[in-house]
Amino acid sequence: MTGPDQQGPTLRLGIGGRSQSFGPGTTVTIGRDQASTFALSHGDVSRRHAEIYFDAGAWWLADLGSTNGTLVDGQRVGTLPLAPGQSLQVMVGGNRGVAMQLEVGATAGSPAGGPPSPAAPPPPPAYRGAPAGPPTSPPTGPPAGPPTGPPRPAGPPTGPPVAGPGRPPAGPPQPGPAPLGYEPTMAGGPAGPMSAHQTPPGQMGHGQPLLPGNLRMGQTIVLGRNQACDVVIDDPLMSRRHAAIELGPTVVLRDLGSFNGTFVNGQRLQGAVPLRPGDEVILGNGTFTWTGDQLVARNTRSDLTLVVENLTTVVKGGRRLIDGLSLELGPASLTAVIGPSGSGKSTTLGALTGTKPATYGNVIWQGHDLYTHYDQLRHQIGLVPQQDIQHPQLTVRQGLSYAARLRLPPDTTKAERDQRVNQVVAQMQLQRQVDNRIGTQLSGGQKKRVSIATELLTAPPLLFLDEPTSGLDPGLDRDVMHQLRGLADEGRVVVVVTHSVLALDVCDNVLVLAPGGRVAYFGPPSGVLRHFGCTDYPQVFDLLDDPDLWRRIPPPPPGRTHTGAQPVLANAPLPSPPRQSFGLQFATLVKRTLAVVASDKMLLAMLLLTPPLIGALSRLAVGDAGFGLSSTLDENSQRYDPSEVTQRLTVLIVASALIGAVMTIWALVNEKAVFQREYAVGLSPGTYLVSKVSVYGVLCFFQGVVVAFVGTVGLDGPDDGGVFGLGWFEIALAVGATCASVAILGLALSGLLSSSEQGMPAVIGVVMTQLVFSGAIIAVNGRAVLEQLSWLAPARWGYAAAASSVDLNRAQETGDGTLLESGERDVLYTSAADQFVLDLAVLGGLTLVFVLLGYLTVRRSSRAG
Numbered sequence: 001m002t003g004p005d006q007q008g009p010t011l012r013l014g015i016g017g018r019s020q021s022f023g024p025g026t027t028v029t030i031g032r033d034q035a036s037t038f039a040l041s042h043g044d045v046s047r048r049h050a051e052i053y054f055d056a057g058a059w060w061l062a063d064l065g066s067t068n069g070t071l072v073d074g075q076r077v078g079t080l081p082l083a084p085g086q087s088l089q090v091m092v093g094g095n096r097g098v099a100m101q102l103e104v105g106a107t108a109g110s111p112a113g114g115p116p117s118p119a120a121p122p123p124p125p126a127y128r129g130a131p132a133g134p135p136t137s138p139p140t141g142p143p144a145g146p147p148t149g150p151p152r153p154a155g156p157p158t159g160p161p162v163a164g165p166g167r168p169p170a171g172p173p174q175p176g177p178a179p180l181g182y183e184p185t186m187a188g189g190p191a192g193p194m195s196a197h198q199t200p201p202g203q204m205g206h207g208q209p210l211l212p213g214n215l216r217m218g219q220t221i222v223l224g225r226n227q228a229c230d231v232v233i234d235d236p237l238m239s240r241r242h243a244a245i246e247l248g249p250t251v252v253l254r255d256l257g258s259f260n261g262t263f264v265n266g267q268r269l270q271g272a273v274p275l276r277p278g279d280e281v282i283l284g285n286g287t288f289t290w291t292g293d294q295l296v297a298r299n300t301r302s303d304l305t306l307v308v309e310n311l312t313t314v315v316k317g318g319r320r321l322i323d324g325l326s327l328e329l330g331p332a333s334l335t336a337v338i339g340p341s342g343s344g345k346s347t348t349l350g351a352l353t354g355t356k357p358a359t360y361g362n363v364i365w366q367g368h369d370l371y372t373h374y375d376q377l378r379h380q381i382g383l384v385p386q387q388d389i390q391h392p393q394l395t396v397r398q399g400l401s402y403a404a405r406l407r408l409p410p411d412t413t414k415a416e417r418d419q420r421v422n423q424v425v426a427q428m429q430l431q432r433q434v435d436n437r438i439g440t441q442l443s444g445g446q447k448k449r450v451s452i453a454t455e456l457l458t459a460p461p462l463l464f465l466d467e468p469t470s471g472l473d474p475g476l477d478r479d480v481m482h483q484l485r486g487l488a489d490e491g492r493v494v495v496v497v498t499h500s501v502l503a504l505d506v507c508d509n510v511l512v513l514a515p516g517g518r519v520a521y522f523g524p525p526s527g528v529l530r531h532f533g534c535t536d537y538p539q540v541f542d543l544l545d546d547p548d549l550w551r552r553i554p555p556p557p558p559g560r561t562h563t564g565a566q567p568v569l570a571n572a573p574l575p576s577p578p579r580q581s582f583g584l585q586f587a588t589l590v591k592r593t594l595a596v597v598a599s600d601k602m603l604l605a606m607l608l609l610t611p612p613l614i615g616a617l618s619r620l621a622v623g624d625a626g627f628g629l630s631s632t633l634d635e636n637s638q639r640y641d642p643s644e645v646t647q648r649l650t651v652l653i654v655a656s657a658l659i660g661a662v663m664t665i666w667a668l669v670n671e672k673a674v675f676q677r678e679y680a681v682g683l684s685p686g687t688y689l690v691s692k693v694s695v696y697g698v699l700c701f702f703q704g705v706v707v708a709f710v711g712t713v714g715l716d717g718p719d720d721g722g723v724f725g726l727g728w729f730e731i732a733l734a735v736g737a738t739c740a741s742v743a744i745l746g747l748a749l750s751g752l753l754s755s756s757e758q759g760m761p762a763v764i765g766v767v768m769t770q771l772v773f774s775g776a777i778i779a780v781n782g783r784a785v786l787e788q789l790s791w792l793a794p795a796r797w798g799y800a801a802a803a804s805s806v807d808l809n810r811a812q813e814t815g816d817g818t819l820l821e822s823g824e825r826d827v828l829y830t831s832a833a834d835q836f837v838l839d840l841a842v843l844g845g846l847t848l849v850f851v852l853l854g855y856l857t858v859r860r861s862s863r864a865g
C-alpha cells in the first residue's frame with residue numbers, strides 16, 4: 001500500500017504474524033474494529049486503538065485514547081514521533097496486549113530497517129502553502145522535519161516559551177512567508193497583532209471558526225479567558241491562558257498549564273502536540289475540529305446527543321439493577337425517569353453520570369465513551385443529588401461564591417467569580433433571594449434552584465438531577481420542572497429522576513423503568529398511558545409491579561449495540577479530577593467553615609456562653625483550697641483531702657470533652673452531600689479534613705482555655721505554682737488540649753455517621769468514655785486492661801497533665817511524703833516538668849491518630865458518594 005505523492009521514508013509494520021510496508025502519506029489504523037488496517041481480535045485492544053500516520057515529513061505513532069494503552073518500553077505513549085531508521089517494539093493494549101514491530105526507513109524510498117541517518121536533511125513540511133524550504137527559525141513544538149533522535153513522548157518541545165499576551169509571536173517573521181492556508185498577509189512583514197475575538201463556546205454554531213481569519217506563519221495564538229488573549233473564550237472552565245496554537249511548518253497545539261486541561265483526540269495534552277487535519281480538540285466545554293487551518297466548533301446534533309448503549313449493571317449473585325438500557329437523548333431535551341421505588345432510577349443516574357459506572361455498555365458523549373474518557377468529559381456533567389449541596393446557614397450569594405472558588409479554575413479573579421455567580425442567580429431567577437439564608441429564608445423549590453445554580457457555575461452541557469422535586473408541593477414541583485425545561489431549551493441534555501408525574505408534560509421524553517431496571521417505555525409523555533393501556537399514572541405504577549407485566553405490555557425494543565457493548569471497568573476507581581492547590585482550597589474551606597459558624601446563632605451562642613458557664617459551674621465545688629493540696633493537710637492524721645481539687649479538675653476536663661464532642665460530631669455528617677459533590681469536582685479529602693481540624697481544633701482549644709480561666713481565676717493555684725511555676729496556665733493548657741483532642745475525635749466519628757440522628761448517641765458515648773477512662777472518678781491506674789484502654793482516651797492524658805501540675809499524687813502520701821499504706825502513686829501524675837510535657841505530648845500523638853482516622857473516614861464517605 002502506498003500513500004499519496006509525499007516524500008519521506010517508508011514504514012514497515014509487523015503485527016499478529018502480518019508484515020506490511022507503507023509509503024509516506026498513508027494512515028495505518030489498529031484496533032478491534034474490523035474496518036482497521038490491522039484488525040486485532042484481542043480483548044485488551046480497544047476498538048479504535050492506535051494510528052500511525054505520516055505528517056510534516058515524519059511518521060507518528062498515536063494512541064487514540066485506548067483503554068489499556070499503547071506501550072513503548074513499558075510506558076504509555078500519547079503521540080510519538082518516529083525517527084528515520086528507527087526500529088521500535090510497541091505493545092498494543094498494555095503489557096498483555098499484542099506486540100507490534102515498527103521500522104522506519106532511513107530516507108525517502110529506502111528499504112525499511114535501513115541504517116539510521118541522522119544527517120539526512122529534513123523534507124519540507126507537508127502543510128498546505130508551507131514555505132518551500134525549512135523555516136529559518138523552527139517553531140516551538142515537535143520537530144519541523146522528521147525527528148532525527150530517538151523517539152520521545154510528546155512532551156514540552158525545546159523551543160522558546162510561548163509568547164505572552166501582547167508579545168510578538170514566537171520566532172522571527174518568515175522570510176517571504178507563504179501563508180499556511182490562512183488568509184494571505186503582508187509577505188515578509190511582521191505578524192501584526194490580532195484583534196481579540198470574543199467567542200462564547202456555548203453559542204458557537206456547528207462549523208463556526210474559533211480562530212481569527214488573518215493568521216500568518218510564525219504566529220502563536222493564545223487561547224483563554226483573559227481579555228488579553230488572542231482568542232478570548234468566555235467559558236468558566238477555561239483558564240485565563242489555556243492553550244496556544246503555534247503556526248509553524250507544523251501546527252502545534254500547546255497546553256499552557258491549564259487547570260482543566262486541553263484534550264486532543266481524547267487524551268489530555270501534556271506539553272504540546274502537532275495538529276493534524278481531523279484532530280478533535282476539547283477546550284473547556286467546547287469541542288472543535290482542526291481542519292488544517294482553523295479550529296471549527298463541532299456542535300452537530302450527533303455530537304450533542306447523549307447515546308446510551310446496552311447499559312447493564314450486574315451485582316453479586318448476578319442480579320441486574322439496570323438491564324440493557326439503550327437511548328438517545330438529543331440536544332435541548334428534557335427527559336424524566338420514573339418508575340416504582342427500587343426500579344433502578346438512582347442506579348441509572350449513577351451509570352449515566354459515570355459516578356457509578358455500569359458493568360456493561362457504553363455512555364457516549366461527543367463521540368467518546370464516558371467511562372474510558374471520564375477525565376475529559378467529567379467537567380461537562382452537572383449532577384444535582386437529592387440532598388441540598390449548600391450549607392443552610394449561608395446566604396445564596398455566600399454559598400455560590402464559595403462554590404465558585406472551589407469549582408472554577410484557580411486563576412479566576414474575584415470579579416469573574418462574582419459575575420458568574422450573578423449569571424447563575426439570574427438564570428435560576430433567584431435575584432430577589434440572593435441575600436437570603438438558604439436554610440431558613442428560602443422555599444423548598446428555591447433551595448433546589450440554589451443547588452442547580454451551584455452546578456451551573458461551570459456551565460455543563462449535561463445536567464442530571466435526582467428527585468429535585470421530592471418534598472415540594474405540586475406548585476413548586478411544576479416551577480422546578482419549568483426551570484429545567486428552560487435549562488434544556490438553552491441546548492443542554494437534561495435528565496431528571498422524579499417520583500412526581502404532575503409535570504411530565506413539559507418533558508420531551510419519559511423513561512419508565514420496571515423493577516430490575518428494564519425499560520418499560522421510552523418516548524414522549526403523551527404516549528405513556530396509551531402504551532400501558534391505563535387511564536392514570538397510579539394504574540401504570542401498579543402495572544409495573546405486576547409479575548405479569550411483560551405479558552401485558554409490548555417488550556422493550558432490543559438494546560442498541562452499535563459501537564459494540566463491551567465490559568467496562570466496573571467499580572474501577574474513577575480518575576481524580578484536577579485539584580486546586582492545597583493553600584487555595586484550605587483558605588476557601590476555612591473561610592466557609594468560619595462563615596457557617598458565625599452565621600449559626602445557636603452555635604455562636606454556644607461558643608461564647610458555654611465555656612464561661614461551665615467554668616463557673618466548676619466553682620461550685622465545696623471548699624476554699626482551690627487547686628492547692630497543701631492547705632488541706634489534716635495536722636492530726638497527716639493526710640491531705642483531695643476531694644475539692646479532684647472535683648474541680650474533673651468538671652474542667654469532662655466539660656471540655658463534652659464541648660469538643662458537641663462542637664464536631666455533626667460537623668461532617670451534616671454536610672456529607674456538599675462534600676461528596678465537591679469531592680467529585682476536585683476537592684481533596686485531605687485538605688477538607690485539615691481545614692476542619694484547624695478551625696475546630698483552634699476554636700475548641702480556646703474554649704477549653706476559657707473554661708479553665710473562669711474555673712480557676714481568683715482561686716489558689718497549684719502548690720509551688722505547678723511544675724513550671726505557671727499556675728493556672730498549666731491547667732488551662734491541659735483543659736484546652738483535651739477539648740481540642742476530643743473535638744478531633746468527634747470529627748473522625750462524624751465522618752463515620754450516616755445520619756445526623758446518630759450524632760447524639762455518639763456524643764453520649766464519647767463523653768461517658770472520657771469520664772470513665774479519665775481516671776478522675778473511677779481508678780484506672782494499675783488495673784489491667786482498664787488502664788491500657790484508658791491510654792486511648794484524651795481525657796486520661798489531659799487529666800494526668802493537670803494532676804501533675806497540682807501534684808495529685810501527694811494525696812497518696814502523708815505530710816512528710818511517706819506513701820500511705822493504701823496509697824498508690826500514678827506515674828502519669830508525677831509532679832515534674834518532664835512528666836507534664838510527656839502527658840501533653842502523648843495527648844498530641846493521640847490527636848494525630850484521630851486526624852488520620854478522620855482522613856480515612858472522609859475518604860470512605862467520598863467513595864460512598
Ligand SMILES: Nc1ncnc2c1ncn2[C@@H]1O[C@H](COP(=O)(O)OP(=O)(O)OP(=O)(O)O)[C@@H](O)[C@H]1O
Pocket residue numbers: 315316321339340341342343344345346347348
Ligand atoms: N450495591 C448494590 N447491591 C445490590 N443491590 C443494590 C445495590 N444498590 C442498589 N441496589 C438495589 O437495586 C435496586 C434499585 O435501586 P435504586 O436506588 O436505583 O432504585 P430507585 O428506583 O432509585 O429507588 P427509589 O425510588 O426508592 O429511590 C433496589 O432494589 C436496591 O435495593
